[in-house]
Amino acid sequence: xxxxxxxxxxxxxxxxxxxxxxxxxxxxxxxxxxPFANITTGNGTATITDVDGKxxxxxxxxxxxxxxxxxxxxxxxxxxxxxxxxxxxxxxxKTDELKEVVLSRENPANSIIKKVIRQKEANNPEKxxxxxxxxxxxxxxxxANPDSISGKIDTVFVNAATKxxxxxxxxxxxxxxxxxxxxxxxxxxxxxLFQFKKPILKETIIATKMAGFKEPIYELLGFGLQSASxxxxxxxxxxxxxxxxxxxxxxxxxxxxxxxxxxxxxxIVVVVYFKNKISHKGLEGLLYIDxxxxxxAKAVMRIRGVLDITGIxxxxxxxxxxxxxxxxxxxxxxxxxSKEPTAILNGRIEFAAEDDESNSKKNASDFTxxxxxxxxxxxxxxxxxxxxxxxxxxxxxxxxNNREETFxxxxxxxxxxxxxxxxxxxxxxxxxxxxxxxxxxFGRKIINGYVPFGPFDFDLRYLLSYNNYEGFRLGIxxxxxxxxxxxxxxxxxxxYGLKDEDTKYHLGGAIRVGNFSNSWxxxxxxxxxxxxxxxxxxxxxRVFKLYDPRPINISTFYNHQTWRAFIExxxxxxxxxxxxxxxxxxxxxxxxxFIYEDKIYRRFTMTSAMxxxxxxxxxxxxxxxxxxxxxxxRYPKFTFQFTKSLSxxxxxxxxxxxxxxxxxxxxxxxxxxKSAVLxxxxxxxGSIPLTHLYNTSPNNLTKDNxxxxxxxxxxxxxxxxxxxxxxxxxxxxxxxKHGFKRVELFKKVKPSLVxxxxxxxxxxxxxxxxxxxxxxxLNEGFFESGIELNQIYKGFxxxxxxxxxPNQLQRFEDNIAIKVSFVLxxxx
Numbered sequence: 001x002x003x004x005x006x007x008x009x010x011x012x013x014x015x016x017x018x019x020x021x022x023x024x025x026x027x028x029x030x031x032x033x034x035p036f037a038n039i040t041t042g043n044g045t046a047t048i049t050d051v052d053g054k055x056x057x058x059x060x061x062x063x064x065x066x067x068x069x070x071x072x073x074x075x076x077x078x079x080x081x082x083x084x085x086x087x088x089x090x091x092x093x094k095t096d097e098l099k100e101v102v103l104s105r106e107n108p109a110n111s112i113i114k115k116v117i118r119q120k121e122a123n124n125p126e127k128x129x130x131x132x133x134x135x136x137x138x139x140x141x142x143x144a145n146p147d148s149i150s151g152k153i154d155t156v157f158v159n160a161a162t163k164x165x166x167x168x169x170x171x172x173x174x175x176x177x178x179x180x181x182x183x184x185x186x187x188x189x190x191x192x193l194f195q196f197k198k199p200i201l202k203e204t205i206i207a208t209k210m211a212g213f214k215e216p217i218y219e220l221l222g223f224g225l226q227s228a229s230x231x232x233x234x235x236x237x238x239x240x241x242x243x244x245x246x247x248x249x250x251x252x253x254x255x256x257x258x259x260x261x262x263x264x265x266x267x268i269v270v271v272v273y274f275k276n277k278i279s280h281k282g283l284e285g286l287l288y289i290d291x292x293x294x295x296x297a298k299a300v301m302r303i304r305g306v307l308d309i310t311g312i313x314x315x316x317x318x319x320x321x322x323x324x325x326x327x328x329x330x331x332x333x334x335x336x337x338s339k340e341p342t343a344i345l346n347g348r349i350e351f352a353a354e355d356d357e358s359n360s361k362k363n364a365s366d367f368t369x370x371x372x373x374x375x376x377x378x379x380x381x382x383x384x385x386x387x388x389x390x391x392x393x394x395x396x397x398x399x400x401n402n403r404e405e406t407f408x409x410x411x412x413x414x415x416x417x418x419x420x421x422x423x424x425x426x427x428x429x430x431x432x433x434x435x436x437x438x439x440x441x442f443g444r445k446i447i448n449g450y451v452p453f454g455p456f457d458f459d460l461r462y463l464l465s466y467n468n469y470e471g472f473r474l475g476i477x478x479x480x481x482x483x484x485x486x487x488x489x490x491x492x493x494x495x496y497g498l499k500d501e502d503t504k505y506h507l508g509g510a511i512r513v514g515n516f517s518n519s520w521x522x523x524x525x526x527x528x529x530x531x532x533x534x535x536x537x538x539x540x541x542r543v544f545k546l547y548d549p550r551p552i553n554i555s556t557f558y559n560h561q562t563w564r565a566f567i568e569x570x571x572x573x574x575x576x577x578x579x580x581x582x583x584x585x586x587x588x589x590x591x592x593x594f595i596y597e598d599k600i601y602r603r604f605t606m607t608s609a610m611x612x613x614x615x616x617x618x619x620x621x622x623x624x625x626x627x628x629x630x631x632x633x634r635y636p637k638f639t640f641q642f643t644k645s646l647s648x649x650x651x652x653x654x655x656x657x658x659x660x661x662x663x664x665x666x667x668x669x670x671x672x673x674k675s676a677v678l679x680x681x682x683x684x685x686g687s688i689p690l691t692h693l694y695n696t697s698p699n700n701l702t703k704d705n706x707x708x709x710x711x712x713x714x715x716x717x718x719x720x721x722x723x724x725x726x727x728x729x730x731x732x733x734x735x736x737k738h739g740f741k742r743v744e745l746f747k748k749v750k751p752s753l754v755x756x757x758x759x760x761x762x763x764x765x766x767x768x769x770x771x772x773x774x775x776x777x778l779n780e781g782f783f784e785s786g787i788e789l790n791q792i793y794k795g796f797x798x799x800x801x802x803x804x805x806p807n808q809l810q811r812f813e814d815n816i817a818i819k820v821s822f823v824l825x826x827x828x
Contacts, residue, residue: 021057021080023087025049025068034091035310036286036300037070038260038271046262048286048300050310050332054145071259071273109256109272115294116246116287123295124231125325126196131385132325133195137413138374141423143184144367185368187211187423190221191403191411195387201228202387205396207403207411212427215401217440218624222394222631225331225372226311230299235283237301237309238333242283245274246296253277264288265317269297285310290317295324308336321381331372375413389516391573393620394631401625449542455484461542462493468555469529469589471499477506487512489520495528504528510568517571518627524564529557529589533695533727535660535682537641538578538612553701553711556724556773558691559587570628574621577613582606583650586691591772594689596654604689607652612641636665645686656686672741678716681732690770694728696721696760696778699819706813713788713799713819718758720784720803720817727775728762742791751797754788759805780806790821797821 025037033053040046041063049055066087069075073091121127179185191207210216227236233247245254253276260271268291276282288298299313310332315324389395409415442452450457462475477493484490489512494505510522531554566580584606594601620632641660645652665677682694698721699714713719716735739754762778764770786801803815 021055021066021087023055023089025053025055025070025089025091027073028090028092031090034070034073035302037068037091038262040067040069040262041065046264052334069260071257107256109258110251112258112270112272112289112294113246113251113256113274113287116289116296117248117250119294120231120246123293123324124229125323126198126201126229126231128321128323129196130382131195131197132379132381133193133383133385134376134379135411136190136192136194136374136376137411138190138192138372139420140188140190140370140372141184141420142186142368142370143419144180144369146181180367183419183423183426186427187420188216188220189408189412191407195385197385197387197390200387200390202390202392203394205394205400207407208396208400209403209408209424211424218396218622218626218629219631221396222620222622222629224632226301226313226329230296230313235301237283237303237311238307240303242303245283245285245287253282259286261291262288264297267292267297267317290324293322297324304336306336308334318381325379325381327376329372329374333370335368377413389623391621392623392628394622396622396624398625450478452481455480457481459493462495466552467557468553469500469557470497470502473497475504489522491524508564510566514569514571515625515627516623517569519567519569519571521567523566524562526560526562526564529559531695532556532558532588532590532691533693534697535658535692535694537614537639537660537662538580538610539576539614539639539641553699553723556590558589561585572613574617574619575613575615577611579609579611581609581646583652586689588689588691592690593771595769595771596687601653601689604653605651606654606688606692607646607650608643609646610641610643612639614639635667636663638663654686654688656684656688658685658688658692659683674739676735676737676739678735678737679733682728682730684729684765687766687769690727690773693764694731694762695724696726696728696731696733696762696782698723698725700817706816706818710818710820713821718760718782718784719786719799719801719819720815721782724773725776726762726778726782727764727770728778729765731760731762731778733760734758749793751789751792754790755785756788756801757783757785759783776807778807782807784817786817788821795822 025034025039026032027034033049035049035053037049037053037055038046039048039055039057041057042065043063045057045063047055047057063080065077065079067075067077068089068091070091073093076089076091078087078089116123125132188210189208190205193204193206195202195204205221208216208221224236224239226238227234230244231246233244234241235244236242243253244250245256254274255277257273258270259273262269262271269288270291272287272289273285274287275284283301283303285300285302286298287296287300289295290297295315296313297315297317301311301313303309310330312328312330313326314328314330316327317323318325445452445457449460451460452458456478457480458476458478462477464475465473467473473495475493475495477491477495479491480489488509490509492505492507494503496503504527506524506526506528508522508524510520513519513521562582562584564580564582566578568576568578570576585603586606587603592602594604615638616630616634617638618634618636619630620634622629622631639660639662641658643656643658643660645654645656647655660680660682662678662680667675669675684693697714697717699711699717699719700722701709701711702722703709736757737754739752742750742752744750760778760782761780764775764777767777782803783805784801784803786799788797788799790797790799792798797820799819799821801817801819803809803817809815
């Protein structure tokens with residue numbers, strides 16, 4: 001089990017209760033827990049069991065009896081005259097309740113659901129109300145129930161039959177129980193202000209505490225546990241969306257059954273059980289439906305599988321508005337049934353694999369659960385409301401992490417129990433002692449290819465690389481970090497090619513001029529080499545790779561000495577942009593001459609202005625004291641870049657304009673599959689040298705033998721297109737990918753199958769102006785399709801592509817490309 005550093009929570013019991021009843025409800029035959037069983041008392045108090053079949057009631061007086069009911073089982077009433085606080089209840093199944101009963105031409109439950117769907121607009125607070133705002137107190141933790149753990153110290157023998165020799169003493173359960181008796185594994189609290197003004201719902205985090213951390217991990221504050229609204233067509237549980245049981249045409253996917261009629265807030269509600277018609281797919285749970293206005297008064301949504309996940313929504317009835325408004329949300333995850341270990345939160349919490357042996361020993365992950373509860377208070381409806389920074393979905397106040405204990409006492413709905421208080425004390429001590437916060441920051445930097453050393457982050461990209469012009473390239477470089485300054489940064493690198501025996505370098509600096517917009521103004525100078533016709537987007541984030549396969553086979557470069565002044569900013573909503581002016585002296589490092597307005601150029605100067613923008617209109621952003629974070633990435637994403645030469649400015653030689661555009665789209669499916677579409681295009685107005693045109697990213701060697709052409713595959717490159725085979729002054733490229741879920745062929749062989757199709761069209765204006773290199777154009781199009789078998793063993797895989805269409809080559813084997821792929825999974 002990996003370190004359970006992170007998060008989630010548990011609602012503590014009311015200190016004002018005078019009588020408590022706890023228990024568990026199970027099937028009388030197989031002893032399995034029964035989730036969502038209804039527990040009612042004679043005085044009208046009601047609750048339901050959780051995913052473990054457990055329940056808890058806080059009562060101001062002792063009732064005479066409890067009634068327990070569950071779909072498909074005979075109800076049972078137990079007396080409470082016996083002064084017990086924990087009840088082990090067994091319900092017997094009814095054989096005639098297992099199938100949907102249709103009493104008339106239409107199942108009465110279906111009739112009710114149809115009315116719920118018709119009335120959604122009238123009952124949805126975000127549709128019916130113009131504005132509202134409220135505060136929430138949220139507590140999240142990772143913990144376990146100490147009573148569930150035996151805490152025995154087990155003796156493991158070499159021979160289990162004879163028990164004549166001890167192999168080891170297993171005290172894991174004992175140690176785990178000792179810890180969990182005193183504290184939770186992790187705890188965090190949050191107080192937020194939610195504001196709604198059609199159609200915007202914004203969360204402002206006004207206070208947050210995360211056990212063990214001086215500064216919270218902001219990305220986790222926006223983690224999607226469950227949908228905010230029960231009325232959306234898609235319901236979200238743990239960042240996975242499912243078709244809602246009250247979405248339009250939901251009857252085609254779900255079956256419904258009326259269980260009971262009870263009272264909530266002195267209103268009669270009908271309890272309807274729902275379940276997806278395909279047993280392994282979709283949601284199941286309970287809907288408590290107001291009999292008069294057909295609004296949802298309570299909802300329980302559950303997924304059972306690798307993980308058992310439950311989301312509960314509770315509502316208060318507002319008589320004046322004739323509206324049920326949310327007052328509480330609960331969320332819980334426990335281990336499900338899986339033959340493989342299951343990690344969540346990027347591996348921070350891991351559940352062990354299910355053992356085939358029924359009597360196998362349980363480990364800590366069998367008892368560990370993740371839970372969250374959010375309570376709503378200080379509700380205001382249809383008030384005069386103005387939402388500032390409405391393009392930010394979550395705004396973390398600068399002082400949110402430094403609130404006094406008096407603030408927490410005023411805003412907690414219940415005081416912390418002893419285990420929760422001890423969690424803060426112990427984890428603060430452990431995290432400080434083990435330097436966990438520093439290790440997390442270090443891990444983040446390593447993922448992005450940096451090694452922090454004091455105030456400087458060394459960039460691993462520059463250490464070692466190879467290409468056909470420079471040979472092995474050795475270097476060192478990096479950038480200053482927050483220890484140096486949060487307002488200023490310096491960057492640079494130096495590299496040396498063993499084959500060309502030349503030194504390259506880069507120097508730069510910038511100053512932050514806006515914290516909210518994360519705006520920087522700076523300048524750089526670079527003396528380096530670059531692949532010809534390799535136009536890219538300036539806004540693209542640097543991607544760290546242990547290897548970069550394409551440059552290994554590239555031999556045509558140009559040298560550029562470039563001055564650059566720039567502004568980086570996120571000031572435009574849901575965008576990132578770079579605005580820059582560059583002046584470059586270009587020297588082609590291959591045999592090339594460019595003819596422009598009857599002049600011959602073998603070296604040239606280019607001065608241009610550029611704007612590069614990425615727009616993510618469907619993503620959600622969080623504003624933190626450290627800057628803006630895209631915490632909810634959604635597709636499609638749009639990238640646009642425009643470059644314009646500056647006439648008679650710093651000896652500029654050419655008049656031209658370039659437009660580049662890209663659309664990225666990804667869709668993930670519930671069955672683990674993923675589809676992706678990439679569309680990219682470029683167009684040049686005017687005339688510029690071949691060095692700055694388009695090559696559409698080829699990745700195939702000009703070799704006669706198929707085996708000699710085996711190299712490492714690229715990410716979005718054309719695997720059957722040969723280097724320097726095609727050049728274009730205008731082009732459009734399309735790529736389609738569909739990845740299937742990994743399949744276990746053998747214990748350590750689990751390939752991921754991906755189907756890929758790529759195509760491109762292009763043209764070259766005035767091809768006679770480019771002398772010294774032979775090439776073709778893409779007027780008739782280029783097409784290839786292939787199969788990727790990724791991660792066959794330890795990240796390595798194989799890919800095969802076939803070239804077809806008008807540019808297909810005469811020899812069959814020349815149209816085939818076989819590549820080695822490598823996918824690095826750092827497990828973060």
